[in-house]
Amino acid sequence: MTIHVHEQVHRPRVSDQGFDARTPKVRIYLMGKEYQVPNVLTIMAAIEYAGYRLVRGCGCRAGFCGACSTIYRKTDDYKLYSALACQTLVEEGMYLVQIPFVPAVKSLYDMEEITLTDNVILRYYPEIARCVSCNTCTRSCPQGIRVMDYIQASLRGNIARAAHLSFDCIQCGLCSSRCPADIKHYHVGQLVRRVYETRIAPKSPHLARRIEELDSGVYDEEMNRLMTSSLSELKQRYESRKIEPVSED
Amino acid sequence: MIKITTRRPASDLVERVAELSGQSIFACYQCGTCSSGCPFIEAMDLHPHMVLRHLMFGMEDVLTSKTIWVCASCFMCAERCPRDIDMARIMEALRQVNLRENVDHIKISHMTEAELEGVPQIALVAHFRKNTG
Amino acid sequence: MDIKYYPGCTVKTSARNYEASAIAALRYLGVELSELEQWNCCGVVHTLSTDDLMKQLAPIRVLKHVEQCEEREEVVTLCDMCYNTLSQANRLVKDDPAKLKTVNTFMECDDSHGGYTGTVRVVHLLQVLRDTIGFQAIKKKVKYPLRGMKVFPYYGCMLLRPGEVGIDTPEDPTIIGDLMRALGAEVIDDPVKIECCGSHHTVGDRSIVFERIERIIGRARSKGAEAVVLSCPLCRFNLDTRQQEDRTIELPLPVFYYTQLMGVAFGLDEAVLGLNEHRIDPRPLLREIGYQKKGEYGRITT
Structure with a gap:
């Protein structure tokens, strides 16, 4: 079996994308092969422009899902850069590789059982004690998160700080792909936020009220109606759905 | 019968350890001061001065000895050596020769709650730095 | 300052x-x-x-x-x-x-x-206390001298070795002992004060730590010490938490940070000094010398 990150299907998309032959081109390299692409494209659009269909490493196309991690170098620079393909414009001389997934096994824990101790994060991710403070994780984060600082905060049991610092993480995994200490940062960030929300943050009265409302069955009738609808009824409702609230004026 | 030979040891271990540790291994005259002051001697298979002696002969058993992992770098030997050999650095070099093969001496992911909870951060960081590469 | x-x-x-x-x-x-x-x-x-x-x-x-x-x-x-x-x-x-x-x-x-x-x-x-503030100046500030309290200053490794970065004589340090004398305590001395507590083996092999602390505590107690005073949080963990777990030690010795004993001699409050956070409760010993009974500090000795 072959695993494809993307497959080339020869489907030029020039006319779809609102630029013409006069749009300046840049040279990029996709897994070693050279392509000339319009300079207004994102990396993801450029891959498609070059004729590939993305079957992995592509999700929301809006910088939120973290599926399109990309690493690249530039011809005039020794550094290895990282980015989200859907959020970054192509540049002249980019050598690109997609990293659709970074293996990072998540520790098993039951949030009900977790107690807030100084070592709560070390208990599930002891490897954070291997951090050498090289800051490579922070440098590789496409979200501009101070990753090293939240790992350091987690190490010293400062859950609140770690939760706040890691809040914008979209779990693309680039940090974990480059860490010399083999830390699985984004899982650590997820655990600190969970511990913070359940054990430290003040409880939201609105949420409690809402849950009470749901428990009392306010939506039961509507749900039942949906569950008993025929396929054609569901299709009709889907077609006529409101995608965004329309303002009155 | 003991055979005395002028052949050099086949292993390049001495050179590697000398380079990694920055120490003159052949400066040792086997006085045993390092071993007599070592607080961990009870838990060691090879005593520190024996590690040096084996090393001089290129004997690779030092790499599999318990001693190199028992050494906690307390620097007692280094402070007292009349030949100014920093034994703690030699022990570290021997650990590094192992760890640089990407084989850790401990399995961090197999550690239990009892081993991790309540233990000071400095203990865990030190333990991992000494036992993983 | x-x-x-x-x-x-x-x-x-x-x-x-x-x-x-x-x-x-x-x-x-x-x-x-x-x-x-x-x-x-x-x-x-x-x-x-x-x-x-x-x-x-x-x-x-x-x-x-x-x-x-x-x-x-x-x-x-x-x-x-x-x-x-x-x-x-x-x-x-x-x-x-x-x-x-x-x-x-x-x-x-x-x-x-x-x-x-x-x-x-x-x-x-400790260097700030000795070299910048000075033990004489500290002595003058003592309200309730730790009179008659027999403490064993334990130094371990990292304050002393390698000698290039050590803050005191590697073989016979006195810095914590001198501070304790300034506070009015009686200092118990033993060469075991510079031996390693077992360090990070507390994670991987507790038996090594037990062997170490049995020797350290045994020597200190045989010389008449009533408490250990130290500066390293890992030594504290091994000598306090692990000592309490060690079944062979029948009469455990409480362990203080030097700063806690300074606080006691200055008459600071027990809660501020975190004296309730020890595994071996040091408060009975402190009560014996009259701690927190204002004006009555100092064991009556004949």
């Missing part, structure tokens, strides 16, 4: 009472301890391989922050392991500009653009 200190991870967790008692005792002496605004783990153990510069990043990053961001010439540590690691890394790069340059380049700076230039002094809090 105002001092910037580097706490270290353990001072923020299992050694909170060390930090709290240090801040309180120093404030009593008119010195404000304020924490560095940003810091990372120091790395705990100085890397002893000649080529492993990656492991020097953590301590040098701390020193760079002290020098470049907080513009200080001195940083004070509480933890002995942090003191040792920061000091040895500092020495390494001060003596070897090529290594400093490599580390700075990795951190994306150089000595003219935000990199570390090697001007910071790493100082242990």
Whole structure:
């Protein structure tokens, strides 16, 4: 079996994308092969422009899902850069590789059982004690998160700080792909936020009220109606759905 | 019968350890001061001065000895050596020769709650730095 | 006087009472301890391989922050392991500009653009007490001398060795003992004071630690000590928590940080000093000398 990150299907998309032959081109390299692409494209659009269909490493196309991690170098620079393909414009001389997934096994824990101790994060991710403070994780984060600082905060049991610092993480995994200490940062960030929300943050009265409302069955009738609808009824409702609230004026 | 030979040891271990540790291994005259002051001697298979002696002969058993992992770098030997050999650095070099093969001496992911909870951060960081590469 | 200190991870967790008692005792002496605004783990153990510069990043990053961001010439540590690691890394790069340059380049700076230039002094809090404030001055501030209390100062390794970064004579240190005498305590001395407590083996092989602490506690008790006083949070853990777990020790000795005993002699409150956070409760001993009974400190001795 072959695993494809993307497959080339020869489907030029020039006319779809609102630029013409006069749009300046840049040279990029996709897994070693050279392509000339319009300079207004994102990396993801450029891959498609070059004729590939993305079957992995592509999700929301809006910088939120973290599926399109990309690493690249530039011809005039020794550094290895990282980015989200859907959020970054192509540049002249980019050598690109997609990293659709970074293996990072998540520790098993039951949030009900977790107690807030100084070592709560070390208990599930002891490897954070291997951090050498090289800051490579922070440098590789496409979200501009101070990753090293939240790992350091987690190490010293400062859950609140770690939760706040890691809040914008979209779990693309680039940090974990480059860490010399083999830390699985984004899982650590997820655990600190969970511990913070359940054990430290003040409880939201609105949420409690809402849950009470749901428990009392306010939506039961509507749900039942949906569950008993025929396929054609569901299709009709889907077609006529409101995608965004329309303002009155 | 003991055979005395002028052949050099086949292993390049001495050179590697000398380079990694920055120490003159052949400066040792086997006085045993390092071993007599070592607080961990009870838990060691090879005593520190024996590690040096084996090393001089290129004997690779030092790499599999318990001693190199028992050494906690307390620097007692280094402070007292009349030949100014920093034994703690030699022990570290021997650990590094192992760890640089990407084989850790401990399995961090197999550690239990009892081993991790309540233990000071400095203990865990030190333990991992000494036992993983 | 105002001092910037580097706490270290353990001072923020299992050694909170060390930090709290240090801040309180120093404030009593008119010195404000304020924490560095940003810091990372120091790395705990100085890397002893000649080529492993990656492991020097953590301590040098701390020193760079002290020098470049907080513009200080001195940083004070509480933890002995942090003191040792920061000091040895500092020495390494001060003596070897090529290594400093490599580390700075990795951190994306150089000595003219935000990199570390090697001007910071790493100082242990005990050195501040001895060399800046002075034990005589401290003695004058004592309200309730620890009269008749027999304490065994335990130094371990990281304050003393290697000698190049040690804060006292490696074979026969007296700094904690001298401080204790200034507080009015009786000092019990034994060569075991400079032997390792078992260090990080407390994680992987507790039997090594048990063997070590049985010897240390046994020697101290045989000389008549009623308590151990020390400065390292890992020694504290091994000599307090692990001592309490060691079934062969019938009469455990309570363990204090020197800052806690300063607080006791200054008459500071028990809660501030974190005396309730010990595994071996030191309060019965303190009550014996009259602690928290104002005006009655000092065991009546004949």
